[in-house]
Amino acid sequence: MQVETIGDVLDWTRAVHGNLADCMAHCSKGADQERVRMLLDYLAEHERELSRVLELTKQDASPSALHTWCYEYFERYPVKPHEQCNEDFRNMDTRDIMSAVLALHEKVTDLYRYLHSRAEVNSTRELLANLIELEEHEAMRMARDAGRMEDL
Structure with missing residues (x-):
């Protein structure tokens, strides 16, 4: 892509979250531990919902913000939407799974932060600020909910 x-960027981010959801759903079926299956199922659903929210965000965004060029970032830092799916989540414990998922969210948030720092148009800065907030909030929510699962 x-x-x-x-x-x-929104399409790429949607693909990242969608691919991660598919990967976790697939790995959940082969996981031996019940906690791992529960966590993977929860995270897969959460990533699907996040992908849907990103689609709605794109539909509501200003056309001028969506058409803002940002190719220089990706020339320096090539990204692959499927990179997280190379992980074998079914053989990880719940902490390792959460570390991998949160690292991916941090990578996306860092991208948004970089683009926000370079944005010159208010509509673009506003969109990117909202995306940063969304990713941070969702990562915190997943970490909180995963912690609650550990307590069970």
């Missing part, structure tokens, strides 16, 4: 505009 070639990423050149903020709209492409």
